[in-house]
Amino acid sequence: MESQRSFPFIPTRFLFFSFTIFSALIFFCFFSISIMTTVPSNAGVRYSKPLVKFPPEPINVETFSRFNSTISENDLKNPVIVDAHLSKQEDASGSANISVLDGIQRGGNKSDVSGEDTSKNGAVQGNFTTGHGQEIVSNSTSVKKIEVHTDQKIEEKKSRECDVWKGKWVFDESYPLYTNQSCPLIDEGFDCGGNGRLDKDYMKWRWQPQDCDIPRFNASRMLELIRGKRLVFVGDSINRNQWESMICLLYGAVNDPKKVYETRGRKITKGKGKFSFKFVDYKCTVEYYLSHFLVHEGKARLGRKRVQTLRIDSIDRGSSRWRGADILIFNSAHWWSHVKTKAGINYYQEGDIVHARLDVMVAFRRALTTWASWVDKYINPGKTRVFFRSLAPSHFREGQWNSGGHCKEATQPLNEIFNFDYPEKSIITEEVIKLMKTQVAFLNITGLSQYRRDGHPSIFGRKPGKAYSSSIQDCSHWCLPGVPDAWNELLYYHLQSTRTKRFRD
Numbered sequence: 001m002e003s004q005r006s007f008p009f010i011p012t013r014f015l016f017f018s019f020t021i022f023s024a025l026i027f028f029c030f031f032s033i034s035i036m037t038t039v040p041s042n043a044g045v046r047y048s049k050p051l052v053k054f055p056p057e058p059i060n061v062e063t064f065s066r067f068n069s070t071i072s073e074n075d076l077k078n079p080v081i082v083d084a085h086l087s088k089q090e091d092a093s094g095s096a097n098i099s100v101l102d103g104i105q106r107g108g109n110k111s112d113v114s115g116e117d118t119s120k121n122g123a124v125q126g127n128f129t130t131g132h133g134q135e136i137v138s139n140s141t142s143v144k145k146i147e148v149h150t151d152q153k154i155e156e157k158k159s160r161e162c163d164v165w166k167g168k169w170v171f172d173e174s175y176p177l178y179t180n181q182s183c184p185l186i187d188e189g190f191d192c193g194g195n196g197r198l199d200k201d202y203m204k205w206r207w208q209p210q211d212c213d214i215p216r217f218n219a220s221r222m223l224e225l226i227r228g229k230r231l232v233f234v235g236d237s238i239n240r241n242q243w244e245s246m247i248c249l250l251y252g253a254v255n256d257p258k259k260v261y262e263t264r265g266r267k268i269t270k271g272k273g274k275f276s277f278k279f280v281d282y283k284c285t286v287e288y289y290l291s292h293f294l295v296h297e298g299k300a301r302l303g304r305k306r307v308q309t310l311r312i313d314s315i316d317r318g319s320s321r322w323r324g325a326d327i328l329i330f331n332s333a334h335w336w337s338h339v340k341t342k343a344g345i346n347y348y349q350e351g352d353i354v355h356a357r358l359d360v361m362v363a364f365r366r367a368l369t370t371w372a373s374w375v376d377k378y379i380n381p382g383k384t385r386v387f388f389r390s391l392a393p394s395h396f397r398e399g400q401w402n403s404g405g406h407c408k409e410a411t412q413p414l415n416e417i418f419n420f421d422y423p424e425k426s427i428i429t430e431e432v433i434k435l436m437k438t439q440v441a442f443l444n445i446t447g448l449s450q451y452r453r454d455g456h457p458s459i460f461g462r463k464p465g466k467a468y469s470s471s472i473q474d475c476s477h478w479c480l481p482g483v484p485d486a487w488n489e490l491l492y493y494h495l496q497s498t499r500t501k502r503f504r505d
Helices: 012-038 064-069 219-225 239-253 315-320 339-343 362-377 424-434 446-450 481-505
Strands: 060-062 078-090 096-106 125-129 135-137 145-148 168-173 205-209 232-233 261-264 275-281 285-288 294-300 305-315 325-331 347-350 385-387 440-444
Touching: 064 305, 096 440, 168 362, 219 239, 219 481, 232 239, 239 275, 239 325, 275 424, 285 315, 294 362, 294 446, 305 362, 339 362, 385 481, 424 440, 440 481
Parallel strands: 060 096, 232 285, 232 325, 305 347, 325 385, 385 440
Antiparallel strands: 078 096, 078 145, 125 135, 168 205, 261 275, 275 285, 294 305
């Protein structure tokens, strides 16, 4: 009898293997679910890769107000963190623009802002600054952030310090800021239009810095800046040139011209050495004091004769009038080029000694050191803002003022300056200022004025019909309105910037 076949169920080893696989799958599923529930939903990945390398050429920064088109009012109720992704764009002039456009991201934490405030006289070195002092620090290897609030206006700043003395002259039909009709106070020697000069272009050039904009001179704001204060110019006739420019710039903002007058009733003329104009409604004065060298011009006995000397170790005797001023603008350069000062023979005096011969640049340094010591001793830096203006260039051709030099034919600025050496007097002045305890701002107008050969009175320094030698032209002073107005716009810029910085500090 044939045995019956058996058909057993699944072998025991196969059942054990299947159970193991199934258990592993179940464990993996539960483990995955557990991991997912423990990771926060806002987790992300940070990248430290540099986004942009700043170009070496000057850059312009687009205003942050462009964010207004992409951020709603509700969004701005909370702080907004802006990743400054910078993209270079070339404009028509070839200068690079930096656009802060990308990577807008909301968040509740304050921005990571590193670096310290390096603003100086209103310029910024490597910082973008908001209205409340928040900063974005330009950095070629990292991304920085800024916190923006609804009640603050973002202020555009440059990524490095702006040198306002480097730039170009731009023809601007909206200039001049005054005329000889609107300002009847212009001295005859500077009133070129009133003396018969017919071309007008010399009045219409505006200084435009290379890397930033400066504010147009606002006479009303300037008067508010000096309300209840003394604005004092001290120096030679070129400083009187700038002082007259300031008087005319401010005069146009006064409602009643009768409330502007010279306190001694003097008419402006080169024959007087001190003036003080009072602006009654603002309780301020704008003053000028003549001092060719800032040190004492005197006499000393040399043998049997008394000779004129320059006491380079003694401050000008009129210095008592300078004290107590709120803003002081000094200059000294023009007279150091005269024959006697250049020769230095039996002219420079220290103590009772009259030097038989002394180099003019040595004497200039010693005189400026005397001035600097006086400033450090008598000027309160907490009250008084001190400026020193550099020398203004002359543009005589084929001789000097007394040897047939002329500039009448110049009616346009120079396009380029060739063989321009930085004046030794300016180098010395900056070196002396650096050693002072008192902070002094150096108004370096020499280079920008070098272009303006067209700005001098030449033969138009006197009224037509007056006795005047045709061989003598004035190529040292400046027509008004004209170049000194630009110096005062730069002075105004510095005063505005200083005021803003002090307010922030």
